[in-house]
Amino acid sequence: xxxxxxxxxxxxxxxxxxxxxxxxxxxxxxxxxxxxxxxxxxxxxxxxxxxxxxxxxxxxxxxxxxxxxxxxxxxxxxxxxxxxxxxxxxxxxxxxxxxxxxxxxxxxxxxxxxxxxxxxxxxxxxxxxxxxxxxxxxxxxxxxxxxxxxxxxxxxxxxxxxxxxxxxxxxxxxxxxxxxxxxxxxxxxxxxxxxxxxxxxxxxxxxxxxxxxxxxxxxxxxxxxxxxxxxxxxxxxxxxxxxxxxxxxxxxxxxxxxxxxxxxxxxxxxxxxxxxxxxxxxxxxxxxxxxxxxxxxxxxxxxxxxxxxxxxxxxxxxxxxxxxxxxxxxxxxxxxxxxxxxxxxxxxxxxxxxxxxxxxxxx
Numbered sequence: 001x002x003x004x005x006x007x008x009x010x011x012x013x014x015x016x017x018x019x020x021x022x023x024x025x026x027x028x029x030x031x032x033x034x035x036x037x038x039x040x041x042x043x044x045x046x047x048x049x050x051x052x053x054x055x056x057x058x059x060x061x062x063x064x065x066x067x068x069x070x071x072x073x074x075x076x077x078x079x080x081x082x083x084x085x086x087x088x089x090x091x092x093x094x095x096x097x098x099x100x101x102x103x104x105x106x107x108x109x110x111x112x113x114x115x116x117x118x119x120x121x122x123x124x125x126x127x128x129x130x131x132x133x134x135x136x137x138x139x140x141x142x143x144x145x146x147x148x149x150x151x152x153x154x155x156x157x158x159x160x161x162x163x164x165x166x167x168x169x170x171x172x173x174x175x176x177x178x179x180x181x182x183x184x185x186x187x188x189x190x191x192x193x194x195x196x197x198x199x200x201x202x203x204x205x206x207x208x209x210x211x212x213x214x215x216x217x218x219x220x221x222x223x224x225x226x227x228x229x230x231x232x233x234x235x236x237x238x239x240x241x242x243x244x245x246x247x248x249x250x251x252x253x254x255x256x257x258x259x260x261x262x263x264x265x266x267x268x269x270x271x272x273x274x275x276x277x278x279x280x281x282x283x284x285x286x287x288x289x290x291x292x293x294x295x296x297x298x299x300x301x302x303x304x305x306x307x308x309x310x311x312x313x314x315x316x317x318x319x320x321x322x323x324x325x326x327x328x329x330x331x332x333x334x335x336x337x338x339x340x341x342x343x344x345x346x347x348x349x350x351x352x353x354x355x356x357x358x359x360x361x362x363x
Contacts, residue, residue: 001207007173007180009203014183017190017201019045023053028178030104030129031062037124038085038116042139045189051080063102066093074259074335083337087258088116106130119165127181135168136181137161140188145171146220147192150209154221230300235340236263236271237307237347238283244325245344246279246310247334255296260326260334262305262343271306279323282311289346294339305343307350 019025022045024036035055039048055076059065065073070090077086092114096104104125105111111122120141123134137145142155145167153160173180191198197216199205210219238246247260265274275281289305326334326344336344 001204003171003173006171006204007176010171010183010187011173011176011180013203014179014186018179018183018186019190023049023056025182028129030106030125032056033125033129034104034117034121035065035089037121038089039080040138041085041121042082043080047080051077061102062093062104063097065090066097066102070258071260071335076335078259078335078341079338083257083259083335085116086335087252091115092117106132108134124181127177129178131177133172133174133177135165135172136184137164137168138185138188140186140192141168141184142188143194143220144184144188144192144204147197147210147216148204148208150213150215150219152219152221154223156223160221228295228299230302232267232302232304233264234267234269234271234288234304234306235261235343236265236275237305237343238263238275238279238281238310239307239347240310240325241312242327243348244327245347246281247324247326247336249322249324255301256337256340258335259340260324260336261340267304271308275308281314283308284311292339303339305346307347 022036024032036048036052039052039055058072058076059068068090070087073086073090074083077083080086095114096102106126106129108119108122108126111117111125112119117125120137123136124138126132126134127136142164145151145164146155146160149163149167151160151163151167155161155164187202187204191202195217199208199211199216202208202211205211208216210216236246246263248263250256250259250261252258263279265271265278271285272283275283285306285308289307291302291304294301294303324334
C-alpha cells in the first residue's frame with residue numbers, strides 16, 4: 001500500500017471513530033501535550049485522565065510546574081507509578097524555565113536532550129501541538145506497524161526498532177499530521193489491541209500482512225520471558241503515642257525515588273537492635289503483619305510490615321531533611337507510593353480501633 005493510501009484510510013477511520021474528547025486534546029499546547037504524553041507512557045488513557053485533570057488544575061502552565069516543590073508533584077503522581085516520569089517532568093520544567101524562558105522549544109533535537117523526552121515523545125509534541133511532520137512510535141503505533149508489515153522480533157531490539165521507525169516515517173503524511181498521529185495511537189488502543197484485535201473494524205485489514213497470514217496474535221513478537229527476581233524487606237511502621245509515624249525520604253534514584261516511605265530493614269535482623277543502632281530509637285516491637293507482594297517491571301518486592309511503638313523520650317530525634325514524623329490522619333502534600341499510603345491508613349485504622357476498645361474497657 002502506498003503511503004498516501006495508508007494515510008487516507010487511517011484518517012477516514014479517525015474522522016468516523018477516533019477519540020476527540022480526551023482532556024489533553026482541547027487547547028493542545030506543547031506543555032499540555034508533553035504532560036499527557038509522559039503520563040500515557042505505559043499507562044492507558046482511562047487511567048491517565050483523572051491524574052491529568054488534577055495535574056493541570058494544580059500546574060496549568062510550565063512555570064507553575066517548575067516553581068512547585070517536588071513533593072507536591074510526586075503527591076499528585078502517587079498511584080500512577082513509574083515515578084521517574086514525574087521527577088523528569090519537574091526537572092525538565094525547571095530547565096525550560098531557566099534556560100528557555102519558560103517555553104517549550106519546537107525543536108526535535110533540543111526536546112530529545114531534555115530529561116524523559118525521547119524521539120517518540122518529541123515527535124508527538126511537535127506533531128500534536130504544532131502540526132509538524134514528525135513520526136512517532138509509542139506502544140500502540142509499534143503494534144499497528146509490526147502487524148501491518150509482519151515485522152518479526154521483539155520491538156525492544158535495535159534492529160526491529162529501526163525497521164519500525166522507517167515504516168513510521170514512510171507512512172506519516174505531510175497534511176493533517178496532528179490528526180494522523182492521534183489516529184495511529186487510537187487505532188492501536190481501540191482496534192489493533194494486544195490480545196483481541198478487532199480486525200473487522202480496521203481500515204488497513206485488507207493489506208495487513210499479519211491478518212493475511214493469520215498471525216495477528218503472534219505479532220508483535222513478545223518480549224522474551226524471564227522469571228522476575230524476588231526481593232524481601234521489612235517495612236517498619238514506627239509510631240509514637242500521638243499516632244505519628246516515622247517517614248524517610250528515599251534517594252532520588254531507584255524505586256520510589258524522592259518519595260517519602262517507611263524505614264526498611266532486612267528480615268533477618270533484630271528490629272529493636274536495628275532501630276537503636278541505625279536510628280537512635282528505643283522501640284517496642286509488635287507482631288508483624290501479613291507479608292504482601294508489590295510487583296515492579298523488573299522484580300517482585302515482598303514487604304513484611306512490622307509496627308513498633310517508639311519510646312516517648314525519642315520523639316525529637318527524627319526531624320530533618322531525611323526523616324519526619326507524619327500524622328496520617330492529617331494528609332499533606334508529601335509524595336508517597338500507593339503501598340506506603342495504604343499501610344499508613346491501615347495503621348491509623350488499627351490505632352482508632354484500639355482506642356475504641358480501651359474506652360469500652362474503661363467504661
